[in-house]
Amino acid sequence: MSKxxxxxxxxxxxxxxxxxxxxxxxxxxxxxxxxxxxxxxxxLKDDPKLQMNLSPYVTAVDYLGQDPRFEVVYNLVSTRTNxxxxxxxKVPEADCRLPSVTSVWRGVDWFERYCLDMYGIHFDGHPDxxxxxxxxxxxxxxxxxxxxxxxxxxxxxxxxVDDIFRGPGPAGRD
Amino acid sequence: xxxxxxxVPAITTRRDEAxxxxxxxxxxxxGWARKYSLFQYPFVTACCGMEYMTVASARYDVDRFGAALPxxxxxxxDLLMVVGTVNVKQGPILRRVYEQxxxxxxxxxxxxxxxxxxxxxxxxxxxxxxxIVPVDVYIPGCPPRPxxxxxxxxxxxxxxxxxxxxxxDRKPLPVVGEAAASRQE
Amino acid sequence: xxxxxxHGLAGEDTRETPGSAGAGLPAPVxxxxxxxxxxxxxxxxxxxxxxxxxxxxxxxxxxxxTRAVVELDGEIITDMKLDIGFLHRGFExxxxxxxxxxxxxxxxxxxxxxxxxxxxxxxLAVEKLCRLDVPERASYLRVITSEIHRICDHLTLVGAxxxxxxxxxxxxxxxxxxxxxxxxxxxxCGARLTSNYARIGGVARDVPDGWIEKTTRTLDRVxxxxxxxxxxxxxxxxxLDRTRGTGVVGREEAIELGFTGPCLRASGEPWDxxxxxxxxxxxxxxxxxxxxxxxxNLDRYLMRIEEMRQSDAILRQxxxxxxxxxxxxxxxxxxxxxxxxxxxxxxxxxxHFKLVMEGIKVPAGEAYGYTEAAxxxxxxxxxxxxxxxxxxxxxxAPGWPMLAAIPHMSKGHLLSDLIPTYDSxxxxxxxxxx
Numbered sequence: 001m002s003k004x005x006x007x008x009x010x011x012x013x014x015x016x017x018x019x020x021x022x023x024x025x026x027x028x029x030x031x032x033x034x035x036x037x038x039x040x041x042x043x044l045k046d047d048p049k050l051q052m053n054l055s056p057y058v059t060a061v062d063y064l065g066q067d068p069r070f071e072v073v074y075n076l077v078s079t080r081t082n083x084x085x086x087x088x089x090k091v092p093e094a095d096c097r098l099p100s101v102t103s104v105w106r107g108v109d110w111f112e113r114y115c116l117d118m119y120g121i122h123f124d125g126h127p128d129x130x131x132x133x134x135x136x137x138x139x140x141x142x143x144x145x146x147x148x149x150x151x152x153x154x155x156x157x158x159x160x161v162d163d164i165f166r167g168p169g170p171a172g173r174d
Numbered sequence: 175x176x177x178x179x180x181x182v183p184a185i186t187t188r189r190d191e192a193x194x195x196x197x198x199x200x201x202x203x204x205g206w207a208r209k210y211s212l213f214q215y216p217f218v219t220a221c222c223g224m225e226y227m228t229v230a231s232a233r234y235d236v237d238r239f240g241a242a243l244p245x246x247x248x249x250x251x252d253l254l255m256v257v258g259t260v261n262v263k264q265g266p267i268l269r270r271v272y273e274q275x276x277x278x279x280x281x282x283x284x285x286x287x288x289x290x291x292x293x294x295x296x297x298x299x300x301x302x303x304x305x306i307v308p309v310d311v312y313i314p315g316c317p318p319r320p321x322x323x324x325x326x327x328x329x330x331x332x333x334x335x336x337x338x339x340x341x342x343d344r345k346p347l348p349v350v351g352e353a354a355a356s357r358q359e
Numbered sequence: 360x361x362x363x364x365x366h367g368l369a370g371e372d373t374r375e376t377p378g379s380a381g382a383g384l385p386a387p388v389x390x391x392x393x394x395x396x397x398x399x400x401x402x403x404x405x406x407x408x409x410x411x412x413x414x415x416x417x418x419x420x421x422x423x424x425t426r427a428v429v430e431l432d433g434e435i436i437t438d439m440k441l442d443i444g445f446l447h448r449g450f451e452x453x454x455x456x457x458x459x460x461x462x463x464x465x466x467x468x469x470x471x472x473x474x475x476x477x478x479x480x481x482x483l484a485v486e487k488l489c490r491l492d493v494p495e496r497a498s499y500l501r502v503i504t505s506e507i508h509r510i511c512d513h514l515t516l517v518g519a520x521x522x523x524x525x526x527x528x529x530x531x532x533x534x535x536x537x538x539x540x541x542x543x544x545x546x547x548c549g550a551r552l553t554s555n556y557a558r559i560g561g562v563a564r565d566v567p568d569g570w571i572e573k574t575t576r577t578l579d580r581v582x583x584x585x586x587x588x589x590x591x592x593x594x595x596x597x598x599l600d601r602t603r604g605t606g607v608v609g610r611e612e613a614i615e616l617g618f619t620g621p622c623l624r625a626s627g628e629p630w631d632x633x634x635x636x637x638x639x640x641x642x643x644x645x646x647x648x649x650x651x652x653x654x655x656n657l658d659r660y661l662m663r664i665e666e667m668r669q670s671d672a673i674l675r676q677x678x679x680x681x682x683x684x685x686x687x688x689x690x691x692x693x694x695x696x697x698x699x700x701x702x703x704x705x706x707x708x709x710x711h712f713k714l715v716m717e718g719i720k721v722p723a724g725e726a727y728g729y730t731e732a733a734x735x736x737x738x739x740x741x742x743x744x745x746x747x748x749x750x751x752x753x754x755x756a757p758g759w760p761m762l763a764a765i766p767h768m769s770k771g772h773l774l775s776d777l778i779p780t781y782d783s784x785x786x787x788x789x790x791x792x793x
Contacts, residue, residue, distance in 0.1 A: 024726045025487040054630075055617030055760060057727075057738055059753035073740060075727050075755070079614060079630040086727060107617025110763040118451075133444035133792060134298075135263045142297050142452060149296050149449075149456055156265040158305040217417055219424050219446055220789055221471035224515070224552055231534040246419045264424060264445045267416050293464065296449035317552055 005050050005085045006030055013040055029086040037074075037089050038099040044076060044085065045104050052076040052085065055107025060091075060115040064145035068092035070121055074101075091121055100126040118143035197338070205335035208252070208278065210240035212327075215251035217271060220258030222285035225317040234320035239327055248274040253330075254307070259287035261298045265306050272307040280310045280330060284323065289314055407433060412774075416445045422519070422781065423788030425762075434773050439766040446792040454752040458718025459485060459559060462749065467553040469754065469790040472515045473508035475501075475548075476732040477790075478557035481752075483638060484728025484739035485559050489721050491693060496684035497561035498639045503677050504556055506670040507544060507574075510581065511537050512733035512785070513663040513670075520660060520782040521592055524601055529588050536584040543574045559719055560694045561687025571678050578671055589664055602656035606768050606780030609654060616767070617760030620735025621662040622784055626654035632731035644676045659783035693719050718747025725751075734758050734785050756790040 006020045006028045016036035023029045032040050044052040056076040063069060074087040091098055100123035102109050112123045113132040120141040123129065131138070137155065140147055218226055229236050236242055245251040248271045260268055272281070283289045283303050289312040291301035303309060310333060313326035414427040424445035430438040450469065454462045466481045467474040479501045486493060493501075518533030541551035546567055548554040556563050592598050608618070613626040623630055631648045633641040649665035651658035687694045691710035700707030723745035729738040735757030742751035761784040769777050 024490065024724055025728075027727060053614045054619070055615060057740070057753075057755040059740055059755075061725075061742055061751045061753075073725075073753075075738065075740065077736075079628055079635075082635050084727075105615055105617065106767075107615060107760045107763065110759055131444075133447040135444065142449070147297070149452055151297050152262060152300075153297070154265065154300070155262055156269050156306055158300075159308075161302070161304050220448075221468050221553060223423065224471060227515075227534055228538060231538075232531045233535060233538055244419075258423075259446060259448055261445065261447055263447070264416060267445070271417060294448045294453060296453050298447050298449040319551070 003028060005083050008050060009040065012043060016040055027084065027086055029088060032087045032089050034089045034091055034098040038101055040087065041101045041104045050078060050083065051080045052078045054079050055105035058108050058111035058115065060119045060121055062119060062143065062145045070096065070119060072098065072115060072121060096120060097122045097124055099124050102126055201338055205337060209331040209334040212241040212253045213243055213245045213251045214241055214253040214255050215248055216244050216255050216257055217268065218257045219260060219264065220287065222258040222317040225320060225323065226257045226284065229320045229323045234324060236324065236327065241327060249276065251275060252279050254279060254281045255284050256281065256288045256303050257284040259292065259294060260300050260303050262300055265300050268303060269306050281307055282326060282330060283309045283312045285318060286314045286316045292316060409437065422786050429774065431774060436769050436772060436774055436777065439769055441765060443792055446788040450754065450793040451752055454749050456748065458747050459721060459749060460719065462752065463555050463557065464553065467555055470732060470734065470787045471552060471789045472787060473512040473733045474552065474554050475504045475508045475556050476730065476737065478555065479505055480728060480730040480732065480737045481739050482557040482559055483730060484726055484741045485721060487728050488724055488726040488741055488743060489693065491560055491688055493561055494685040494688060496681060497686045499677055499681040500562045500686065501557060502639050502641065503674060506674050507540055509670050509733045510667050511540055513667045516663055516785045517588060517660065520779065523778050523782055524598060526592065529591055532584050532588050536581045539577050539580060543577050546570060558687060558694065560690065565686050575678060578674060582671060585667055599657065602660060602779045604655050605772065605776040606656045606783065607654050608768060613654060616764045620757055621666060622659055622735065622761050624649065625651035625658040625662045627652055632729060632736060638730060643680065644673045646673050656779040656783040720745065720747060732757055754793055756793065758784065758786045758791045762786045762791055
């Protein structure tokens with residue numbers, strides 16, 4: 001669907017973009033080195049043949065057990081040329097920082113804050129780097145695979161509720 | 175107010191009997207007045223809010239139960255309807271709104287997320303608002319049908335009618351703030 | 360209004376008129392000290408300072424739970440900060456711990472006014488990863504239910520917008536119309552609101568007898584109510600004064616901020632995924648994409664009304680075109696076998712057991728599935744490790760970029776302009792806070 005986009009990208013940044021492949025359903029994807037992601041995004045937005053003008057959907061995946069552990073995924077779309085590109089950036093746990101692309105599109109602001117809140121991935125140059133969904137007293141990053149599902153950190157001391165039978169099973173008292 | 179029912183004593187004196195009869199009349203009157211003039215504070219958070227909008231609208235009218243007018247200030251409301259999921263970040267706000275309401279006050283847990291956390295048994299959701307505030311009526315359902323909600327309101331009205339009231343209320347005044355948080359409600 | 364020369368109610372220049380506030384003084388400049396002392400105390404202008412107001416999480420106009428901290432200079436918003444997370448229910452983490460089919464109720468509760476669109480979006484993303492082809496009747500049923508829920512979403516928005524600007528009648532009419540549609544959907548799916556209708560490979564159940572005729576009559580009544588709402592609001596002086604020219608977002612700005620859906624089209628960019636990248640059977644219908652010009656609240660409201668008309672047209676065409684057929688793919692690795700086979704044959708029982716206990720085995724990989732939900736581009740980024748549970752289920756909530764842009768849209772404008780702006784972007788708490 002967007003072979004031209006990936007081909008142009010590989011041609012322009014042969015050292016930053018590697019492993020371009022065609023994913024399931026015709027998606028065109030490529031891996032990008034994390035320190036070059038800002039240049040690549042700027043090129044994709046400004047190039048007149050590609051014009052990835054709509055602010056992308058940025059999310060992160062935690063591949064626990066692999067090194068590098070995290071992967072930040074950018075799903076770009078162009079409303080003018082009707083093309084889609086996916087960029088994947090591998091981020092190691094030890095150096096969990098990458099440059100922010102808010103200078104290219106203002107709309108990725110909250111998506112990057114979400115990655116910080118949920119996975120602990122920092123974005124250098126972000127105008128407002130604070131937690132998005134969790135409260136400030138929360139310790140940890142919930143969507144990491146090593147964060148337990150039911151580990152609540154209550155803000156208000158909870159009352160004893162004795163007359164409700166919770167039953168056996170993992171629900172229990174917590 | 176949540177569970178203040180009078181215990182019937184085993185031996186009654188004539189004075190107690192007369193006082194009990196008078197208190198019974200007053201209770202019936204107060205119960206009748208309070209149950210047909212509920213001012214709700216709709217603490218709406220999530221999907222159950224859609225069913226709340228339906229219950230408050232023309233077809234499943236909650237106005238005929240006297241509970242039509244939502245008061246968006248806790249000082250002016252007596253029924254706290256917690257509609258939808260309350261998560262850990264929202265917990266202190268719910269507690270604060272509850273403490274700001276004046277007695278007599280009742281709490282309805284609308285929906286299964288407010289009653290027991292629903293199927294969100296994870297790091298973010300309080301497993302039922304009865305862990306934060308005392309609840310009078312639980313209305314399960316995800317979201318509950320409007321008829322279920324009206325049934326819940328009728329159940330609350332029955333409970334209000336049956337509540338006992340002393341002629342002189344010797345309950346200590348509630349203390350708001352950190353002392354209240356540690357005290358058993 | 361010209362802020363350089365202050366004017367009184369009759370248009371007089373208040374600096375010239377003796378006795379009015381500011382008489383004899385140079386024009387006030389915000390943030391600067393006054394250089395001349397006034398002659399008498401009565402002529403001195405009133406001091407003002409910035410006020411910080413917390414539009415708290417439990418607030419009637421905040422559509423659920425969002426906290427907005429606004430800094431006000433009089434009635435003008437000078438700065439605004441949004442705090443969300445008061446409805447974060449851990450959707451993504453919960454979905455990682457249940458099977459693929461058990462994710463459907465979680466997706467229902469994302470955009471809870473148009474639940475089926477979330478179901479369909481998720482099913483499409485997973486089917487993309489599984490490389491499954493959905494039978495035609497199932498596609499038609501998905502389109503029909505999606506469009507009905509799109510109409511419900513727009514009705515809710517129009518009703519809420521009317522109510523918050525004071526038109527309570529409009530709210531009652533739109534809730535009545537929505538109720539009528541929900542009755543039809545309850546006959547089809549079993550639930551009014553959180554329908555849980557789509558499955559991987561098709562839909563859950565077929566339409567009951569006579570449902571299409573009933574729904575056509577319901578659509579006629581909904582059309583009548585919608586026209587009445589249109590007549591009450593669209594040329595109403597108060598509504599126009601409050602929504603025209605407020606919350607303006609330009610075309611390039613909207614694209615850069617990440618707007619999609621009706622809000623983007625109201626700003627002038629004709630981008631609709633049903634036309635640009637048609638999915639399901641949308642390429643077989645004839646419908647138009649309304650595009651606005653100003654990008655203000657009135658345009659966004661008019662978009663919703665017009666899109667309801669187009670959805671109505673799509674529905675009628677779909678009813679005419681839908682033919683008989685299967686409603687779910689006939690592959691026992693993805694769809695539950697019919698009950699006689701489950702009870703009768705050993706393969707049926709085994710397939711049923713594996714699907715229920717372990718979940719559908721989606722091949723390992725990743726895919727991004729996108730649909731045009733009522734609010735914009737709803738995207739699901741699905742990562743599978745080959746097992747019966749999702750490894751990662753990322754959600755692109757359509758309302759997110761619009762909500763993030765609210766401070767940008769409101770700075771420098773009146774506090775009362777915040778209300779129609781907040782209404783018209785259709786922020787639904789469930790999808791914004793996942």
